[in-house]
Amino acid sequence: MNKQNIFLSLLTVLNLSAYAQNLSDYKQTIDGTNLSFEMKAIPAGKFKMGSEEGKADEKPVHDVAIDGFWMGTYEVTWDLFEPFLYKDFEVTISSNGKVPAHVDAVTRPTKPYLDMTFGMGKEGHPAIAMTHYNAIQFCKWLYERTGVFYRLPTEAEWEYACRAGSTSKYAFGDDEGQLGDYAWYLDNSDGTTHQVGQKKPNAWGLYDMHGNVSEWTYDQYDANFYASSAAKNPVNKPTSLYPHSVRGGAYDDDATALRSAARLASDPAWKQLDPQIPKSNWWFPEAPFVGFRLVRPVTPPSESEIKAYYDQAPIPDK
Numbered sequence: 329m330n331k332q333n334i335f336l337s338l339l340t341v342l343n344l345s346a347y348a349q350n351l352s353d354y355k356q357t358i359d360g361t362n363l364s365f366e367m368k369a370i371p372a373g374k375f376k377m378g379s380e381e382g383k384a385d386e387k388p389v390h391d392v393a394i395d396g397f398w399m400g401t402y403e404v405t406w407d408l409f410e411p412f413l414y415k416d417f418e419v420t421i422s423s424n425g426k427v428p429a430h431v432d433a434v435t436r437p438t439k440p441y442l443d444m445t446f447g448m449g450k451e452g453h454p455a456i457a458m459t460h461y462n463a464i465q466f467c468k469w470l471y472e473r474t475g476v477f478y479r480l481p482t483e484a485e486w487e488y489a490c491r492a493g494s495t496s497k498y499a500f501g502d503d504e505g506q507l508g509d510y511a512w513y514l515d516n517s518d519g520t521t522h523q524v525g526q527k528k529p530n531a532w533g534l535y536d537m538h539g540n541v542s543e544w545t546y547d548q549y550d551a552n553f554y555a556s557s558a559a560k561n562p563v564n565k566p567t568s569l570y571p572h573s574v575r576g577g578a579y580d581d582d583a584t585a586l587r588s589a590a591r592l593a594s595d596p597a598w599k600q601l602d603p604q605i606p607k608s609n610w611w612f613p614e615a616p617f618v619g620f621r622l623v624r625p626v627t628p629p630s631e632s633e634i635k636a637y638y639d640q641a642p643i644p645d646k
Contacts (some may be wrong), residue, residue: 332483332593351396351626353533355640358473360423365408366401367624370394370489375639378554379497379589385551386589393560394488397513399481400622402454403455403543404522405611409455412469413437418527431472437462437610441603446616452542460572460594461642462610463620468638470622477634480546481623484590486575490538492531497587499530500540500617504583506526510638512541513586516581522618538586541619542578549573549593570596578617594618601646609642 329615351369358364378389397585411418414435418427437458444457458466460480467478481489496502497627500510507513510530517539525535547553547564549571573595577586584590598615599607612618629637 331627344389345517347446351398354398354399356474356476358470359640360428361411361418361421363408363411363421365622367398367622368401370397370399370485370532372396373488373493374486375491375493376495377484377557377589380381380496381592382587382589385591386554390554390557391559392484392488392557392562394485395486395561396626397481397485399485399489399534400626401529401533403619403621404455405524406450406455407452409466410450410635412466414439428472433467434469434472435465435534436469437465438608440611440613441639442611444611444613448520448616449523453521454524456483456521456541456617456619457612457615458618459608459610459612460544460566464638464640467556467622467628468474471634471638474503476624478622478624479637480620481574482561483545483547483573484557484562485623486543486545486621487588489532489575490530492534494531494588497589499588499603500528507538507583507586511577511586512579513539513577514582516614521579522565522601537576537580538588540579541576542574542592542617543576544618545573545575546618547573549591551593569645570594575619580617596645603614605646607645609645 353369355364355366372395374391374393377392379386380389415427419425451562463480470478490499492499500506508516510528521540529535530537548566550564553564574592574594575599577590598612601613603607
């Protein structure tokens with residue numbers, strides 16, 4: 329390598345390092361379509377994860393350090409999810425009426441036999457009732473569409489982003505009387521999801537972290553994980569189909585379930601009415617309360633790590 333190339337390589341590293349330390353919000357556009365979504369910069373930092381006043385699975389409270397990342401300003405909506413779900417719809421919104429071969433090669437969900445909006449609304453509403461596997465495959469579709477690695481947040485990243493520097497029950501404080509200003513939940517939702525971004529955001533500009541729909545994290549749920557959790561960027565890598573950790577509470581939950589530290593475990597009962605044998609890899613016909621939000625790490629993983637994340641075969645659900 330000549331001196332000029334060495335200098336350019338060093339300059340690139342320095343620029344990337346500076347960029348990593350000074351993250352900016354951005355809008356991700358999907359080339360060839362009119363689709364886009366917003367990502368908020370979440371700074372690196374430390375926080376106390378869990379709650380001594382909460383349930384047993386929120387203990388012990390422990391110190392966690394988190395690298396910076398970007399997180400979706402809003403929960404993923406049907407507007408963005410449907411082109412992944414339906415190829416024919418993706419074709420209609422593509423500027424040239426075609427889906428690139430590498431994008432089309434991504435395995436799409438089976439078309440649901442139910443109205444997966446459950447009559448609650450589609451435009452601007454959070455996409456719901458997808459499995460953990462389904463959410464990850466959507467991230468793969470986005471990767472093929474954008475070239476950017478998107479994934480589910482870890483539990484630690486999710487709670488860190490939800491708290492946004494707070495140490496209280498909710499991102500805005502301890503007063504449940506203010507919850508209606510920030511969240512759709514049992515007391516004000518009328519039993520339905522609502523368009524994202526209608527309530528106040530937290531201090532880091534994230535909307536609906538409390539309520540509207542619960543959100544998938546990447547982690548395997550373990551009630552005792554906090555006792556042995558790593559101190560930096562902890563993740564409980566999933567190895568089993570159930571349970572996975574879900575966060576944030578939903579439109580049909582009470583105030584307690586919406587606390588920043590509250591944890592929920594996915595359950596096979598969410599597919600109890602699924603007539604397929606084995607049961608669907610893609611849908612939870614009895615979980616209209618669960619959706620997800622995107623994360624992008626500052627330092628993208630290697631190509632082999634990206635493939636390993638996206639290409640894990642689904643575990644059959646008997």
